[in-house]
Amino acid sequence: MNFTFTEDELLFRETINRFLATEASPETLRDIWSGDKDAGALLSLIAEQGLSALSVPEEQGGLAMGDVAWSLMTQELGYHAIPDPLVNSAYVATGLLNALDDSVSQKADLLEHICEGDLGFAIGHECSPLVADANTAHTLFMQQDDEIHMLGATDVQTVPNPSIDFSRRLSQITWSAVPKTCIASGEAGKKIWSETFNRGAISVAGQLLGLAQRMLDLSVEYSLQRKQFGREIGSFQAVKHQLADVAGKIEIAKPVLYRAACSLENHHPLSDIHISQARNFCSEAAALAARVGIQVHGAMGYTWEVDLQMYVKRAWALNNTWGDSIMHRARVQDYVLNSDIDLAPSKTFEAV
């Protein structure tokens, strides 16, 4: 029993954080949000650092990093509000490709592309009528019940649907399932979809937690700058306690996220539950961080001017991505109330 990260994993996280703090500053994000720049340049820069290769197997030149290490990485991506294509291609879609049978032609080629920095993948799952980055993707994995269909850009029609998160590129998508695009079906397809959904959900959980931390940091910083009644507003207990509660939500969510990641990586039979539980805790942390963040920023919190707004809106948008918050709460509730599993204290981990 060792519920901790290795020094290498923690060091890796620290390195990523430093890199993103420089390259994905709020000013850079603002340019993307305002439409002055598209996200491509930033994403290429990140991919050039090898971050697209994290999940790719070693045979294709990647680092074969697992979900546990990704749970640190997704927090950094959330903290710096890195737009969707990186996590969706390099983590979720790569996981899907990894799970495909080796007989699927192009599997190895596509993994190599990702390894080289290609982030042009999109995934359409029945949990949402919208697909992120479908209009720019060259390869789309679409769900039709238990079937996985792999489509090219010309096989689909997309209708963009603007989001309150201006860095997101969501589309409705029209396509038809034909036998030649089907790359997995039946039990195999079902299993891959289930795992892909869980990986998408936990990628959102990690990002929400990172976003929560960013919103807290920004709010603390603001409360130390802003003075009223001759003192920093952060010295008032009414403000302090709200911020302390956000810190509490973040702290308790971390181990829940990490256990879920460990379960996903090790194919734990309760992965579904652990991941939804992680989503619930991370969602709560992000929701409170957003609300308190706006409150602490006062009227400025209701403006486009402060950086907070980007992280708040991204948190709101992600909150219902890869399963909406009701679905994840219901999944845990159904397990707790309706399963006949013994919930004794000794059963937190598989015990004798």
Next chain:
Amino acid sequence: MKLQFSPEQNAFRLEVRQWLAANVPKQKLPTYDTKEGFELHRQWEHKLFEAGFSMVMWPKEYGGRGCDLIDWLIFEEEYYGAGAPGRVNQNGQLLLGSTLLDFGTPEQKAHFLPRMASSEDMWAQAWSEPNAGSDMANISSKATLDGEHYIINGQKTWSTRAIYADWAFGLFRSQPGSERHHGLSFLLVPLNTEGVTIRPIKALDGEEAFAEIFFDDVKVPITNRIGDDGKGWHVAMATAGFERGLLLRSPARFQQPARRLIQLYRDNKAAADRDPAIAVAVSKCWSDAEAYALSAYNTVGRVNNGEKIGAESSLNKIFWSELDLLICQTAMDILGATGELLGSAPLAKEHAYWLDAFLFAQAGPIYAGTNEIQRNIVAERVLGLPKK
């Protein structure tokens, strides 16, 4: 990251489980806030000690078992899972015990710890004073150095089960003219010493659960001081905060009632489901208790790796005390019209369990540092916000 127990850990768990199955009293003991119940709990503690299960994480030489904190978590899971009696001497064993292990002289450790592990000595804490509650540094009880002794005068309060206890431990102002957290000494006081008067205070449930202690020229040898004269605040605070928070309230302490709440919900499902919020709350209670357990394993792992856990332990205390309230409030909602019944009422089934838990949960956000103080600590020491 590896979230499986080793064969040794599993073997330990089974050993604890089997011993508890054979030894836990079939009838629930009367509350330890009564004289009779206190004595029966002391006997239970002695039985635990004889079997080597009293203080599993203490070194063997002091009456412990030399286990690590993972083993301790395992022990607690089995202990609460088995419905074993409450730990009547835990304020001494957990709060003072950790301090003695860190700051006691070899003689103090050898004398006090085994007697504490076996509950031959029962301990009460003597921190709070009428004017030193949340503002603990405002302590005014004096300990005047007189040769090889301190002469103590003053008053302590909220001293849990002090009317039955043998000893008290706490902070006293030993340096005349000192202020705030300076000049305090950490002293151990035998409660049968001349000049000690103990007056019980009835708690919310009507039992004499705590007391005021009056000191009138009480003479205590200086060998009963832990750490240096005037450095008591440092001694009291230095024992890692996480130990206070975590050891005092292990996750199993909340997982077990959360599990019981699920059963209560199932047994009363039709009535409970009239309001969908009840099912949501029951689910949240389990999920929160589970999260607290995950957090504990994570913290223990980090401590084992040599990491220092600081003020974030204040977050733990806020979390479990609020969780306890939610568990108990939800249970009372489900019990509905009969929730107010005492255990002696003809209609009562498991009402006594829930009513006792509900009443005691009201104290959670207050004792061991109020949640307001904990939030201040988090804001100032974790987030770096200014004191004023």
